[in-house]
């Protein structure tokens with residue numbers, strides 16, 4: 323299988339299925355396409371039906387969109403990538419889908435830029451997203467996380483979808499305690515940043531980080 327990814331410092335959508343692929347133990351190769359230059363869209367359109375990355379190629383099949391790619395990998399993976407319990411799996415899929423389609427203020431006001439360290443004066447919408455984030459992560463850790471460091475104990479696709487958030491909290495110095503965190507959500511996000519898979523991505527992202535960022 324072959325993953326086509328965008329600039330690793332910026333492309334949060336690429337990071338998610340790349341982490342899923344790593345955790346699956348399946349063999350894969352990858353190609354990196356540079357984002358944010360005048361020809362980027364045309365270059366991506368040559369390999370992606372949606373003109374967006376990531377894309378997964380498996381023989382003559384192209385799968386686009388981070389969530390569809392993650393589900394495809396989960397179907398092929400010898401390692402379980404969703405919780406085994408059906409109710410926990412439904413919750414993991416809900417949390418994953420919520421990140422995929424929600425948290426617009428957090429995504430727009432704090433775009434992923436690994437290596438960036440700054441502060442942001444967010445608005446009420448960002449505060450509402452952070453409050454929801456703290457409630458969601460804290461609740462899942464409390465109710466389902468007992469067997470390990472992740473949302474459902476063992477690592478699942480839901481953790482892949484929240485890893486870019488961990489970089490945003492770090493990059494923009496977001497104060498989760500002010501949004502109701504008793505330390506559980508922050509500790510969980512720090513855990514995501516310490517996984518060997520993320521550290522491998524981060525090293526590559528920093529080595530190839532473009533000089534200028536519009537993020």
Ligand SMILES: N[C@@H](CCC(=O)N[C@@H](CS)C(=O)NCC(=O)O)C(=O)O
Pocket residue numbers: 328332333334335336357358362363366373374375376386387388389
């Ligand atoms: N919903 C899509 C979003 C993909 C997306 O927006 N990708 C961005 C990069 S992170 C992209 O390819 N933008 C095209 C461009 O910059 O020309 C997914 O989950 O994969």
